[in-house]
Amino acid sequence: MTSSGSEPNRPGEFALIAELFVPLATAPGAFCLSDDAAIVMPPPGHDLVVTADTLVEGVHFFASDPPDLIAQKALRVNLSDLAAKGCVPAGYLLALSLPSQIEMPWLRAFASGLATTQRDFGISLLGGDTTATPGPLSITVTAFGQVPAGAMLRRSGAHAGDVVLVSGTIGDAGGGLACLRGEGVGLSDVDREFLVHRFRRPEPRLALGQALIGLASASIDISDGLLADLRHLADTSSARIEIDAARVPLSPALAALWPDETDRIIRAATAGDDYELAFAVPPENCAAVVRSAGRSGIPIAQIGVVKRGKGVTLRDSTGRPIPVSRPGYVHF
Amino acid sequence: MTSSGSEPNRPGEFALIAELFVPLATAPGAFCLSDDAAIVMPPPGHDLVVTADTLVEGVHFFASDPPDLIAQKALRVNLSDLAAKGCVPAGYLLALSLPSQIEMPWLRAFASGLATTQRDFGISLLGGDTTATPGPLSITVTAFGQVPAGAMLRRSGAHAGDVVLVSGTIGDAGGGLACLRGEGVGLSDVDREFLVHRFRRPEPRLALGQALIGLASASIDISDGLLADLRHLADTSSARIEIDAARVPLSPALAALWPDETDRIIRAATAGDDYELAFAVPPENCAAVVRSAGRSGIPIAQIGVVKRGKGVTLRDSTGRPIPVSRPGYVHF
Numbered sequence: 297m298t299s300s301g302s303e304p305n306r307p308g309e310f311a312l313i314a315e316l317f318v319p320l321a322t323a324p325g326a327f328c329l330s331d332d333a334a335i336v337m338p339p340p341g342h343d344l345v346v347t348a349d350t351l352v353e354g355v356h357f358f359a360s361d362p363p364d365l366i367a368q369k370a371l372r373v374n375l376s377d378l379a380a381k382g383c384v385p386a387g388y389l390l391a392l393s394l395p396s397q398i399e400m401p402w403l404r405a406f407a408s409g410l411a412t413t414q415r416d417f418g419i420s421l422l423g424g425d426t427t428a429t430p431g432p433l434s435i436t437v438t439a440f441g442q443v444p445a446g447a448m449l450r451r452s453g454a455h456a457g458d459v460v461l462v463s464g465t466i467g468d469a470g471g472g473l474a475c476l477r478g479e480g481v482g483l484s485d486v487d488r489e490f491l492v493h494r495f496r497r498p499e500p501r502l503a504l505g506q507a508l509i510g511l512a513s514a515s516i517d518i519s520d521g522l523l524a525d526l527r528h529l530a531d532t533s534s535a536r537i538e539i540d541a542a543r544v545p546l547s548p549a550l551a552a553l554w555p556d557e558t559d560r561i562i563r564a565a566t567a568g569d570d571y572e573l574a575f576a577v578p579p580e581n582c583a584a585v586v587r588s589a590g591r592s593g594i595p596i597a598q599i600g601v602v603k604r605g606k607g608v609t610l611r612d613s614t615g616r617p618i619p620v621s622r623p624g625y626v627h628f
Numbered sequence: 629m630t631s632s633g634s635e636p637n638r639p640g641e642f643a644l645i646a647e648l649f650v651p652l653a654t655a656p657g658a659f660c661l662s663d664d665a666a667i668v669m670p671p672p673g674h675d676l677v678v679t680a681d682t683l684v685e686g687v688h689f690f691a692s693d694p695p696d697l698i699a700q701k702a703l704r705v706n707l708s709d710l711a712a713k714g715c716v717p718a719g720y721l722l723a724l725s726l727p728s729q730i731e732m733p734w735l736r737a738f739a740s741g742l743a744t745t746q747r748d749f750g751i752s753l754l755g756g757d758t759t760a761t762p763g764p765l766s767i768t769v770t771a772f773g774q775v776p777a778g779a780m781l782r783r784s785g786a787h788a789g790d791v792v793l794v795s796g797t798i799g800d801a802g803g804g805l806a807c808l809r810g811e812g813v814g815l816s817d818v819d820r821e822f823l824v825h826r827f828r829r830p831e832p833r834l835a836l837g838q839a840l841i842g843l844a845s846a847s848i849d850i851s852d853g854l855l856a857d858l859r860h861l862a863d864t865s866s867a868r869i870e871i872d873a874a875r876v877p878l879s880p881a882l883a884a885l886w887p888d889e890t891d892r893i894i895r896a897a898t899a900g901d902d903y904e905l906a907f908a909v910p911p912e913n914c915a916a917v918v919r920s921a922g923r924s925g926i927p928i929a930q931i932g933v934v935k936r937g938k939g940v941t942l943r944d945s946t947g948r949p950i951p952v953s954r955p956g957y958v959h960f
Contacts, residue, residue: 330864331783332709332848333679347665348721348770352761377664389680391768429684431763436723438680438770451663516664532662
């Protein structure tokens with residue numbers, strides 16, 4: 297792990313790494329963070345899968361969010377990408393840009409969130425970089441996973457006739473974000489806490505993704521919004537996807553937050569930050585997927601079908617398309 | 629490659645990725661950036677080596693630096709870590725946090741710097757993340773390299789009796805930074821340009837690092853400063869290093885910038901950003917190292933020796949220690 301920058305308010309930065317991060321570098325290839333680089337290798341017969349995601353204060357989380365949950369989210373969104381690809385996670389690199397006002401208590405809580413997540417998923421810190429920044433706190437995680445050689449689930453591969461499924465419930469994180477922005481004043485504490493928790497602490501569906509290997513024809517995790525991410529899957533598969541709005545699984549808490557049914561489904565399907573899996577399955581594999589998913593304990597629901605053509609359509613119970621002005625998170 | 633954030637001034641961000649980054653994703657495991665993750669595998673009998681470094685505007689480069697050189701530096705500092713470990717580079721992930729004022733001409737020049745560096749070193753973009761940020765431009769590169777199994781050069785391994793060598797000349801980047809900050813007004817254009825170029829476009833010593841495998845006992849690249857990085861090497865090796873100041877190779881341009889000899893060696897040895905290699909070699913391997921380095925075309929120089937004990941000492945021509953208040957780049 298290397299480091300650079302300049303700012304006080306914290307102990308010497310090598311002391312900081314020694315206290316906070318070396319204990320997290322449990323894999324042999326991390327060399328206790330004492331070298332310029334790490335070694336990461338999948339077991340024989342496996343491919344190494346890599347992914348990276350950046351979280352920026354004020355864009356992806358609030359400065360006031362609990363630091364251990366910020367750490368958990370930074371790891372979990374990356375693990376969600378690995379889940380969508382059917383991987384077993386192995387480790388990660390952490391590149392941390394720290395504003396001067398971040399002090400040791402905050403960093404200790406952040407490191408404890410990393411430690412919790414490492415235990416939850418059996419992974420190790422492998423290395424990274426710490427630097428000072430005059431800007432907002434920024435966290436880039438590069439995550440490593442392994443998958444049987446040639447078996448990585450892809451976004452491409454969905455065919456006309458395949459069934460489209462999702463895990464969990466959709467829109468909760470968007471509801472949680474809305475609560476943090478002042479909506480849902482009449483909501484019960486339990487509903488509000490449920491939604492905010494879903495925003496702050498996504499659940500990477502690793503067991504489900506691994507169970508889908510050899511069964512699903514295409515898979516993606518929902519980060520930008522159900523419709524936006526299905527659009528990615530449809531485009532990459534050169535296919536069209538039709539979603540039955542009434543079948544999209546929504547939580548009771550979300551129904552309490554957004555009482556209007558049409559408004560609710562549109563907001564849920566475009567909110568993003570769900571980190572549920574959306575995937576296509578050939579009809580002949582559906583029974584096996586239901587059994588596999590059942591063993592993983594993760595609820596799944598059929599929400600639509602793959603057809604010839606392009607694009608994604610959300611249909612109401614009468615079969616009419618529901619107009620959606622913006623399919624997902626606003627990109628620049 | 630995934631993406632998030634919100635800011636205008638640029639085309640839709642998937643259009644941006646399609647125009648600028650997909651052409652750079654030449655490796656099969658990059659899937660043309662159409663998936664959530666990439667596959668990267670070393671050849672049989674090799675270890676995969678990973679490293680990550682972040683560059684922040686205002687900390688590691690100036691907003692006014694040419695964008696293609698910022699891109700080159702972001703890759704080259706990571707390739708320098710791989711060089712120090714004896715690796716052949718393979719590819720990289722790019723996590724880019726973009727302020728709203730960054731527009732397409734800047735991004736096109738940035739992408740062209742990536743393309744140049746990819747050609748120079750035979751590497752491919754594999755994936756990454758783009759996001760908007762309210763703060764400064766920030767670039768995190770995760771680089772992948774390969775090395776014969778078990779042969780990665782380490783920081784540990786230097787033993788009393790080993791000789792300490794460096795590649796190239798030391799302090800030029802520090803001199804270049806000083807020029808950009810207003811020093812060196814009387815300097816010739818050639819000297820000034822040489823020093824600034826050394827700051828902006830480090831030269832990863834990949835061929836040398838690869839030639840050192842099996843011959844060097846320890847190796848590190850100089851990013852924080854010669855003395856600071858030798859201190860890392862000494863600490864990790866549980867050894868002491870003595871440097872003969874008169875033997876540290878300095879460029880004529882640096883001599884012109886900093887005429888006072890003692891001031892010059894202290895500033896050169898503590899400036900950082902050199903991205904030269906510093907390494908230890910057992911005496912019996914010195915002849916082979918000189919021959920190998922000769923074939924790589926990269927100049928090397930013996931600057932000191934490894935002894936029992938701890939720490940790093942810089943000695944003048946009479947053998948007296950030269951007091952150094954701060955061995956390298958100021959960390960937070």
